[in-house]
Amino acid sequence: KTQVEQSPQSLVVRQGENCVLQCNYSVTPDNHLRWFKQDTGKGLVSLTVLVDQKDKTSNGRYSATLDKDAKHSTLHITATLLDDTATYICVVGDRGSALGRLHFGAGTQLIVIP
């Protein structure tokens, strides 16, 4: 059973526009949530990690929110660039301890066009 659902599956925006990616999950417990960027055929690069019950983070043009009560997270990308074209993956960690493991969403494919 899929425990991390991302939407939309794919998204096309014009350079300079803003976009919002969604992540809903059922992982319990939910210790932390991380957003990764994956360029086509490449490894994953961490963008941000959220930990608190209601958390917000900002990393340049990327900002993210987490609501653990709703088990929901968003990733906002402001003023998109062509280099933002990638797959964005939401990952939930279920422990803060040695027994923790990661649960991955299938990703949102973002395409930024000129």
Next chain:
Amino acid sequence: EAAVTQSPRNKVTVTGGNVTLSCRQTNSHNYMYWYRQDTGHGLRLIHYSYGAGNLQIGDVPDGYKATRTTQEDFFLLLELASPSQTSLYFCASSAEGGAEVFFGKGTRLTVV
């Protein structure tokens, strides 16, 4: 600088062949993971390890073995490769609880 190095980066083998994928991390992380990534699926966990000599079964372990020989090295073994194992494989390492997570660049395996 944190690093996870996978080798080979590309591999083609025949059905029934024997393949070993290697992963080395220099992050002093205890936890290492092997994932496969296929179109339409998120990364799926094959095996993971909490330290040298430790092995944990992931979500899609069938057809795979793994061995963690040292803190740095984690190997994924396909002893009788099948076309269904054609995929992009990623290795990752993490600090306890996932406070830091680093991924390798991936190994593309094709079983013909």
